[in-house]
Amino acid sequence: MLHMLLLYVVQSQINDCQIQLGDCLDNYDPVCGLNISNTPIQTFFNNCYACKASQVVKFIKGDCTKNEDYIKSESSSTSLGADNITPQPTNGNYSETISCTNPRPSICDTNVKSTCGLFDSTTKCTGLNCLQQFSNECLACRNTSIHSYFIGNCSDYKPKTPTVIQCNTQSSKNCELKEQLTVCGFLDETAICQNPPCLQPFDDKCEPCQQANITSYFIGDCNQYQQLFYNAQQQTDSFVPNYQYCQVQRPIECDQEYIQTCGILRSCKDNGCERTFDNPCYACQNNQIEGYYTGECINNFTKVISIIIISMLIQ
Incomplete structure (x- = not known):
């Protein structure tokens, strides 16, 4: 009887998260955020902040430490249910x-x-x-x-060197069903870029071969190209070792954290192709930016130094 009463109290205290639109109010009403297994994530300022966290799907009022016994009781009771099946691990590919x-x-x-x-x-x-x-x-x-x-x-997680798939007339036609996959396309020899080979990210297998300037592609992330296809020494010889391509889905919102970032314009080479941004997110919000690296813009910085030296010589 006591166990049933405790279980009823626990279930009545655990709340499902609802969709949170807009900014959260700063009214202090602490809750303990829970994941789908009712495992505590952390204590949040209020339920709005909790439900906006990435892994939180439920919450219980009060600090996590105060609700520890209740949460353990609920977790143990639900783990006995027939619908709770432990997922079988699969090899990451x-x-x-x-x-x-x-x-x-x-x-x-x-x-x-x-x-x-x-x-x-x-x-x-x-x-x-x-x-x-x-x-x-x-x-x-x-x-x-x-x-x-x-x-x-x-x-x-075991990255495997992917197979490069060549585009042909047939592959561009067989695209009735688009499968959402991370794909990286190779641009043809007419493409201009600052970090060869010239790559372009896509989010399905159909799109690359529908583009006139894409010759082939591999299933994977353009940002993993160097690790997947080259050894460590070859990676250090690249133009910018930490160069990152912006993803197909551009960020909608960015935080205010300052990380000096140099964004590279699409289809551009040599000087004048770089723009300075406050962080990588702001760089990738700009659809004209192909990718970026953190730190000062190398070419623009060199150009500024050259101008300063020339002006000093003239004087």
Whole structure:
């Protein structure tokens, strides 16, 4: 009887998140944000901030520490249900990444399907730090920093050198069903870019071969091109080792964090192709920008120094 009463109290206290539109008010009413397994994420200022967090789908009023016993009781009771099936891990395969699309979901269901999300090119990360585990695809794509995902565990992430697929007349016609995948196209020899080979990201397999200037493509992220196709020494010999292509889905909102960023204009070469931005997100918001690297603009900086030296000689 006591156990049933406790369970009723717990269930009545746990609330499902609702869609949160606009900015959250700063009224302090602490809640404990929970993921789909009722595992505490952290204590939030109020339920609005909690439900806007990437992995939070439920909340319980009060600090997480105060609700610890209630949450444990609820988690143990739901784990005995017949519908709760532990997802079987699958080998992570980078070549099977699926692109997130806009508009992003505001609220997700509680289906469990191990999903590994890949952070977009505007997120500062390296290697395995560019991955985050989620409980399903919806939760992965609800996080606006995630641009694509694969089904499986991030710990199984094993990038494989992808096959380059040549475009032909037949491949451009067989595109009745578009499958959302992260794809990177190779531009033809007439393309101009500052970081050869000239690449262009797409979010399905059909689009590249429908473009007149795309000769071939591989299933994967353009930002992984150097790691996938070249050894470490060849990577260091590239124009800009940390060059990042902007994703197909451009960011809608950007934070105010200042990270000096140099954006590269599309179809441009040599001086005058670079623009300075406050951070990578602002650079990729501009549809004229192909990609970026963090730090001072190399060519523009060299040009400024040259102008200063010339002016000094004239004087």
